[in-house]
Amino acid sequence: MFTNIFFLLVMMAVSVLFGWLTRQSWKTKNAFLKWGGSILSGLLSVLIGLLSIIAVVGLIKANTPRTAPVPDLKVAGTLEQIERGKHIADSFCTSCHSLNKELPLTGGVDLGKDFPIPLGAFVSSNLTPAGPLKDWSDGEIFRALRNGVDPDGRWLFVMSNFRGRNMSDEDLQALIAYLRSQPAVENETPNPPDQPNPLGLIMLGAGMLPTGQPPITDVIVAPAKGPTVEYGKYILSYQDCRDCHGEDLYGGVEGQLAPFGPNLKMVQNWTQEQFITLLRTGVDPSGHEIDPERMPWKSIGRLDDEELTAIYLYLLDLP
């Protein structure tokens, strides 16, 4: 934040300096210096001035507090909830909140490193009771997961664009029960977790980055768990396959923030067993080994057979 403000002040000073140079060149007698010098420094002054204004807009956008309701919630923490929560965490949250896609959820993964252009550091938090969540209420954790806002009203850049928000109320409560039940593992992660750099602020100011979804305030209910197209649809509503493989799953868009994933219609040529084998072993029917850093098959492969079958059936059903 302070480095960004410093950088902005420097940019503004440079813009003013070029403005002053423009004036100086205009005063000279030499025609070349007069025209060449003043046009060049005039353009630079305007350009740098504009960029610094856009960056200020970005800085304001990034720091404007957000609101979303905090449900009045006390999670019971039954054994059943803890098991269900662990299952979701293992097969999903580990893809970003742990260093090797295994437990514990100590965070510390900088997603900014995967972006195609450097926009800053966006580091996943330590979700064990040694991290910030120990001071949050159950309702505040619920709000962060559903609507990407932290207890200080701070906007969580990645989580606010996160499909996990579409998980049912019941599944979110199970997750909270599990997060609370983990052993505390020390690992200091940055506070605040999002540290956009000046380029990130400029792109944010220019409206070129996602700014999060409007809050969901309704109760979400999941369909009955089972090997059905309907349950597959539910899993894909909260897992982030579409961030990489495209909204329609026909392949991502070149240059997107998330790694580019190919068209998933290819799965229609595979058997159910081949599909499940790919997600459990990272090897596809043609023998191609999938890169676990770009495609989180290690986490996804921890979904149970019923859930992977549900995804398979959903993909078979793609038009």
Ligand code: HEC
């Ligand atoms: C795509 C990567 C990704 C996935 C998947 C993901 N997270 Fe996050 N999470 C982040 C990042 C990065 C942050 C840091 C703040 C931000 O940018 O949203 C974060 C922040 C959080 C926070 C706020 C902590 C704080 O210090 O403010 C909570 C709570 C959280 N995640 C829980 C979860 C849970 C539970 C899951 C699984 C259901 C999950 N996350 C899945 C990347 C991810």
Ligand code: HEC
């Ligand atoms: C973070 C980005 C990302 C997410 C999330 C993601 N994928 Fe992928 N996926 C990729 C990339 C990148 C590849 C290509 C990897 C390679 O070839 O090494 C890939 C490959 C695949 C393949 C194999 C393609 C082949 O060439 O054999 C399948 C099937 C697949 N993904 C399904 C899924 C499903 C289903 C989900 C959600 C449950 C998912 N992916 C989530 C990025 C992602």
